[in-house]
Amino acid sequence: MNPVISAQNLDLTFTTNDGPVHALSDITLDIDKGEFVSLIGPSGCGKTTLLRVIADLEQPTGGSISVNGMTPEQARIHRAYGYVFQQAALFPWRTIADNIALPLEVMGIAAAERATRVRDNMALVDLMGFENKFPWQLSGGMQQRASIARALSVQPDMLLMDEPFGALDEIVRDHLNSQLLKLWAKTQKTVVFVTHSIPEAVYLSTRIVVMSPRPGRIHSIIDCNLGADRPLDIRETPEFLAIAHQVREGLREGHSYEG
Numbered sequence: 517m518n519p520v521i522s523a524q525n526l527d528l529t530f531t532t533n534d535g536p537v538h539a540l541s542d543i544t545l546d547i548d549k550g551e552f553v554s555l556i557g558p559s560g561c562g563k564t565t566l567l568r569v570i571a572d573l574e575q576p577t578g579g580s581i582s583v584n585g586m587t588p589e590q591a592r593i594h595r596a597y598g599y600v601f602q603q604a605a606l607f608p609w610r611t612i613a614d615n616i617a618l619p620l621e622v623m624g625i626a627a628a629e630r631a632t633r634v635r636d637n638m639a640l641v642d643l644m645g646f647e648n649k650f651p652w653q654l655s656g657g658m659q660q661r662a663s664i665a666r667a668l669s670v671q672p673d674m675l676l677m678d679e680p681f682g683a684l685d686e687i688v689r690d691h692l693n694s695q696l697l698k699l700w701a702k703t704q705k706t707v708v709f710v711t712h713s714i715p716e717a718v719y720l721s722t723r724i725v726v727m728s729p730r731p732g733r734i735h736s737i738i739d740c741n742l743g744a745d746r747p748l749d750i751r752e753t754p755e756f757l758a759i760a761h762q763v764r765e766g767l768r769e770g771h772s773y774e775g
C-alpha cells in the first residue's frame with residue numbers, strides 16, 4: 517500500500533533575527549490511508565511545524581515529503597486535507613452553517629450542493645439544530661465541532677488536527693474524543709493529530725509518534741492496537757495503561773537529550 521503521507525529525512529531550520537532555529541531534524545515517517553496518527557512531545561519539539569509542513573504552510577529546508585502522492589503544494593490545491601486549529605477560528609458575524617459553507621463558497625460550489633454538505637457535516641458532528649446560531653452562542657466544544665465540520669465540508673481524504681481539544685475542560689474533551697473516534701470510524705479519513713495528552717493520544721490513535729526537542733525529531737513510534745471499539749473506560753484497562761506507560765517512557769527518554 518502506498519502511504520498517504522511519506523516524509524523522508526525532513527529537516528527544517530527557521531531563520532530568525534536571533535539566528536537559526538532547528539525545528540525538525542531527520543524526520544522519516546510513513547502514514548497509511550485510514551490511520552489515526554498522533555504526534556506527541558514536549559512544547560517546542562516541532563509537532564505543529566511538522567503538521568504545517570504536511571499542509572504546505574511551512575517549507576522544509578531538507579529531505580522530501582509527499583502527500584497523497586503529490587507535493588504538499590499540489591495536495592493543498594487539490595484540497596486533500598482539512599485543517600483544524602486549536603482555536604475554532606469561526607467568523608463571529610457568520611452563522612454556524614455559513615461558517616461551514618465558507619470554504620465551499622471559495623471553491624465556487626453551487627448553493628444546493630453547499631446546503632447538502634453543510635447539513636451532512638453538521639449531522640456528522642452532532643450539531644443539527646444549530647445552523648442559524650452564531651459562534652458566540654455555542655460552547656467551546658460545540659465551536660470546535662463546527663470547525664471540524666468546516667474542515668470536512670471540502671471532502672478531504674485527511675484531517676490535520678493541531679491540539680483541537682487542548683483548550684477544553686476534561687469532561688468536554690472526553691466527550692469530543694469519543695465523538696471523534698466514531699467520526700473517524702464512519703468516514704475512514706486519515707487523521708494526523710497533535711496533542712500534549714498521553715491518554716488522548718492512546719485513546720484515539722492507531723500509532724503514536726513520540727517526538728523529542730531541540731531539534732525536533734522522532735524518538736519512537738508506538739503501535740496502539742486497542743481495536744476499533746473503544747469505550748471511554750478502556751482507559752482503565754491494563755492494555756491501555758501499558759501503552760500509556762510506553763509513551764511516557766519515550767517522552768522521558770526524549771527529554772534527557774536536552775541540556
Ligand SMILES: Nc1ncnc2c1ncn2[C@@H]1O[C@H](COP(=O)(O)OP(=O)(O)OP(=O)(O)O)[C@@H](O)[C@H]1O
Nearest residue numbers: 530531532537539558559560561562563564565566
Ligand atoms: N515561524 C517560526 N519562526 C521561527 N521559529 C519558529 C517558527 N515556528 C516555530 N518556531 C520554533 O520552532 C520550534 C518548534 O515549534 P512548534 O510550534 O512546531 O513546536 P510544538 O511542538 O508544536 O510546540 P507546542 O506544543 O508548544 O505547540 C520552537 O522552538 C519554535 O519556537
